Amino acid sequence: QKGGYKHFMLKEIFEQPKVITDCLAGRINMQDMSVQLPELESLAAPKRLHILACGTSYHAGMWGKYLIESWARIPVSVEIASEFRYRDLILDEDDVVLSISQSGETADTLAGMRRAKEFGATIIGLCNVVGSSVAREADHVLYTQAGPEISVASTKAMCSQLVLLYLLAMHWGRQKKTLPDDVRDNAVKNILALPTVLETELPRLRTRATELSRLYSASHSFMYLGRGFQFPLALEGALKLKEISYIHAEGYASGEMKHGPIALIDPEFPTFALALHDELFLKVKSNLEEVQARGGRIIALTHPGLDLNVTDPWIIPELWGPLDSFMALSCLQLFAYEVADYLGKDVDQPRNLAKSVTVE
């Protein structure tokens, strides 16, 4: 069942290229470069969107916010479902709620959806499990088609959620005429090429993750840093590491370091940074210089040719625009996996955790 892999988590990480292909199947019309989402045919682009989710799905939602706001110019709030469900909400019939859940059975996400319904909001479910409660109770359902995810640590499900959020941003961007044609064409062309690129790279990424895991697995705490699209990924990297290796890890927006967390930095407290080639690279670089000035060791995911002097650079190929996140996500997953496996942890069944959290 594990297809020759030692754990389901590793198998599922390596399935991601196929997952992307499956998510895209039948979704793109090459004639006019449009996205096909018949599930949303009757729904106009929302004036305001609220994304509701927990854990890894919440991080996917945060990533989606950056893209939907940029391509479709729709204001998006991303809400932790357990907070949303008990808040004094301000919603009406014009609001659209996007509930993201791999399992479709997460109690808090379901409760949040039900509350939003009481206000007359339209609910879109983005889930993986066909016929799940989220799918049954939503007004519109988008399936991620990632196949069964066995490992408690979610990997390929997040990858598939990012693909659907990317398609949604394109779809609404086209409806609202906010997505320039050249960006749309690049978005289509490059995501279609992504599975092959990722498939070729994954073995190399794993080798580097293994090397780094040997150097860093004795650490008791980690800081994960990123900005922009890489900020939700920093949160996700920290979540993956803590849930399967039991090493404390915090994800932060790099710009927040100076507001407190930098006090933690010393030679025993390493940082895992996302320092990719985007418009915020120089800002991240200067944040990392502050870490180094305090003796902090740094692993930095970065791109070829960038001027960055850190303890352990992890140079990955540069992709188009937001697609860099897919490569970075795999690195974060593989690093957590290799650390946990090296430490002899029960990777697929981490202590105290269940695959789907059906209680409050």
Ligand code: M6R
């Ligand atoms: O099934 P869901 O996407 O609703 O699950 C949400 C979280 O429980 C889930 O993502 C959890 O954080 C994972 N164990 C993370 O790897």
